[in-house]
Amino acid sequence: AQSVAQPEDQVNVAEGNPLTVKCTYSVSGNPYLFWYVQYPNRGLQFLLKYITGDNLVKGSYGFEAEFNKSQTSFHLKKPSALVSDSALYFCAVSANTGGFKTIFGAGTRLFVKA
């Protein structure tokens, strides 16, 4: 069965510092991995994805993520955090088994302090 773990409920970082939001996954078959961001009372917005190719994926707003097959991880990173990055971040995984059903992690709340 597919599963996604975001081990941190909350991440606190100072503005200008690098940030990392962690995600590990479990799937049968090749994984398709995604990061989304949610601002209060809004739908989710897509940030980036890994389907195939380079393990380092670059996405919107300066975010990037590295696919690590041996550690089954897909951590979200940004070299320099902004206060406006404060939001709820979701990692998601799907696979070509089970009709690409997508499983979302529980979410990690990011606080960036000025």
Added chain:
Amino acid sequence: DGGITQSPKYLFRKEGQNVTLSCEQNLNHDAMYWYRQDPGQGLRLIYYSQIVNDFQKGDIAEGYSVSREKKESFPLTVTSAQKNPTAFYLCASSTPPNEQFFGPGTRLTVL
């Protein structure tokens, strides 16, 4: 302007009532999804549809029903059998295996 829309933004339901949440997309996506989000929690899949006239139950389908008569539309009915329906409901669409596009959500409150 391409996108996915949900209506209404806020909905109030009395005990014993059925209510229907609307979801429309003009992105020409084959797949559509309904999720429920509770405070401080992630998204749980209610129903999904990979093609017109076909849909599958997700992890928490009890008390909900859907239809997919048109590619653009995937309405969700919250029935009186759903004992705790107060939540934020999100609709999404995609062309698998690519990312999902989400609507702005409907906040349902039981009075």
